[in-house]
Amino acid sequence: MTTVAASTAAAASLLLYANHSLGISKDLKQYRLDASWTKRFPQFLAKLGADSPHLYRMLEQADPNADALWFEGRTWNYRAMKQQVDELAVGLLDLGVQNGDIVAVFMTNSPEMVFTVYALTKLGAAPALINNALRDETLLHCVRLPASSLILTTPDLATHAASAAKSLSDSIKTVRLNVGSFRPTTTTPLSLDQDIIDFPFPEPSRTTSLPLTPPKTLASTAALIYTSGTTGKPKACSVKNALVCVVSNTTSADADNPKKYLTPLRTYSCMPVFHGTTFFTGLCYSAAQSGCFCVGRKFSARNFWKEVSECRATRVLYVGELVRFILATSPGQYDRAHNVLVAAGNGLQKDVWVDFQRRFNVKEIREFYRSTEGLVKFDNIHYRGRPGAGRVGYMGVLRKQVFDKGSQAIVRFDYDTENPVRDAETGFCVVAARGEPGEAIAKIRDMATYTNYHGNVEATENKLLRDVFEKGDVWQRSGDLLVQESNGWVKFVDRIGDTYRWMGENVSAGEVRGFISELPGVKDAVVVGRRLEKYDGQAGTALIVLDAADEKQGSGMTEVVFMGRLFKELRGKGVPRYAVPRLVMVRDELVDVGDTFKHAKNVVKNIDWAGGDGLGRKYYLDLQDERYKRLDPENWSSIEQGRAKL
Structure with a gap:
């Protein structure tokens, strides 16, 4: 008996050790959640109907008496919201919107923006959700992409929208919408006021004459959501109805305990609706659950919890x-x-x-790894005090070798070529080992529902990998480096190439460099993202080479004048506030870059901002004054300690 007991204890210990080291129970739990979701998804699609897998259908099927939208103390239930949406749909018909159109939506977070998205969907059209921080050249590009004949805007942005429309074509209408979220304004320049028309609200009775929503499929375009990509101007992700339905299907965590999580579901976001996180996880998911989408006009750290409390967000x-x-x-x-x-x-x-969980008593964090156009997915449902904080998910042996095999992987990455490593003999990609950062990739099952870049075949193709693990297969690159740590937890490492993340936005270093290089007096420029210990993401840092000949010839473009104008010059060219570099070094000689431009990037990445190296003169961006100032030890100390408001 003693021997049997000892053997049993030894076997149990071995199983516990195997589970701890291999993560079997964690993998099985994730598999159960995924399998439950997969089982429910066809039922969700069947409920919507074969011809109506879209957002407006979710609005129609929601509980009419449930709260649908909250904004600054005002609430609409689903019945009232549908009535308002249908009225806007009639007005959009009067403006000429037709089935299949893609319409530019340039709005601040507001009920106006939410109603507009639904109303366009009702007509079979799709919104192009343009970043409202964009101006001038970049804004023009984003309006031009969908070939929209309208720019639907809120009063606070109407002047910028009208300016863009006027620059593009006399036939583009700028339509200002206000259902009470904005105070009347008389500040519109007279030169543009005649170019702005107010939304033609119809008689409410006319909603009964609205045509039926045109039939749509999972492959139909639901929206355009813009992303910076890795180079060049913003690209428009063509989001299909398939993705809207995927993100709207009840998560397994919620379905397992609907009484706790869904009765009621009140989701608050003060992040832009034009962002995937708010659009998908806020607007779309709320509609499918008859939940209340609580919208903040803009982010305020000081008032965040006050507004969360007021809207009774769960x-x-x-x-x-x-x-x-x-x-x-x-x-x-x-x-x-x-x-x-x-x-x-x-x-x-x-x-x-x-610290967030502890201070604000938030017991559950649901960290998810996704991108608007991305297929790779990781989830980390984390409860306070448990392992996994700071990680995007878990991948044990079962998940890596069985459950995820053939669908997604982290593959070895060549930092010089910025491409996945190929096996010399087979030519196939190689899965990264534990502890080795690699690019996350996912297999594409159906190109018809794939989120491509609208009107940009080359950019779409650049995201694809072919013959990855077998001849003929097609996978999508995430553009991100992830690492499976020795304990099985998966961690985000960095963006690949010229794109870095700052203030919650992806910034294209190549685009910012292009804008700087076009300024008078600039001989060359290098822009990279740089991690600062006390700040999330990577701050934009730039090395600018000024043409010394300009100053010698008395053109007036001295370094002092140039740096004094730099912030406003970049903003005037359409560079968003978050993309303007926070640290700048100025030189009057080109950097010795060797054989490749990457060497110049490394020079900038390795600048000793604290020291007195002789590379050039250093500046930091004072956001309060909106201008660059010389960087001294005191300023740098403030940045190092996280006190500077970058």
């Missing part, structure tokens, strides 16, 4: 940078005076993650 959405700003505020009366059960989002670092 869930908040985040990006990592937003959470760090909230933590930097002084303790307040609303820190724990809320009903939040779940915080969901992406990009949360471990130190911020733990």
Whole structure:
């Protein structure tokens, strides 16, 4: 008996050790969640109907008496919201919107924006959700992409929209929409006022004459959501109805306990609706659950929890940078005076993650790894005090070798070519070992429902990998480096190439460099992202080479004048505020880059901003004054300690 007991104990210990080291139970739990979701998805599609797998159908099927939308103290239930949406749809018909159109939507977070998205879907059209921080040249590009004959805008942005429309074509109408979220304004320049028309609200009775929503499929375009990509101007992700349905199907975590999570579901987001996180996880998911989408006009760290408390949110959405700003505020009366059960989002670092849960009593974090156009997915449902903080998910032996095999992988990456490594004999990609950062990729099953880049075949093709693990297969590149750590947890490492993330936005270093290089007096420029210890993401850093001949010839473009104008010059060219470099070094000689431009990038990445190296003169961006100032030890100390408002 003693021998049997000892053997049993030894076997149990061995199983516990195997489970701990191989992560079997974690993999099985994730498999169960995925299998449950997969089983429910066809039922969800069947409920919507074969010809109506879209957002407006979700609005029609929602509980008419349930709260649908909250904004600054005002609430609409689904019956009232549908009535408002249908009225807008009639007005859009009067403006000439037709089935299949893609219409530019340039709006601030507001009920106006939410209603517009639904109304366009009702007509079989799709919104092109343009980043409202864009101006001038970049804004023109984003309006031009969908070939829209309308720009639907809110009063606060109408002047910028009208200016863009006028620059492109006299036939593009700028339509200003206000259902009470904006105070009347008389500040529109007279030169543009005649180019702006107010939305033609119809008589409510006319909604009964609305035509039926045109038949749509999973492959039909639901929306354009813009992303910076890795180079050049913003690209438009052509989001299909398939993706809208995927993100709207009830998650297994919610389906397992609907009484806790869904009765009611009230999701708050003050991040832009034109972002995938808010659009998918806020607007779309709420509609499918008859939940209330609580919209914040804009982010305010000081008022975040106050508004969360006022709207009675049970869930908040985040990006990592937003959470760090909230933590930097002084303790307040609303820190724990809320009903939040779940915080969901992406990009949360471990130190911020733990402190956020502890200070604000948020028991559950749902960190997800996704991108608007991306197929790779990881999820980390994390409860306070448990392992996994700061990680995007878990991948044990079963998941890596069985469950995920053939669908997604982390493959070895060549930093010189910025491409996945290929096996010399087979020519196929090689799965990265534990502890080795690699690019996350996912297999494409159906190109018809794939999120391509609208009107940009080359950019779409550049995201594809062919003959990855077998001849003829097609996979999608994520553009991100992830690593499976020795304990099985998966961690985000970095963006690949010229794109870096700052203030919750992907910034194209190539685009910013292009704008700087076009300025008078600039001989060359290099832009890269650089990690700063106390800040999330990577701050934009630039090395600018000025043409010394200009100053010698008395053109007036001295370094002092140039740096004094730089911020406003870049903003005037359409560079968003978040993309303007935070640190700048100025030289009057080109950097010895060797054989490749990458060497110049490395020079900038390795600048000793604290020291007195002789490479050039250093500046930092004072956002309050909106101009660059010379960087001295005191300023740099403030940045190192995280006190500078970058």
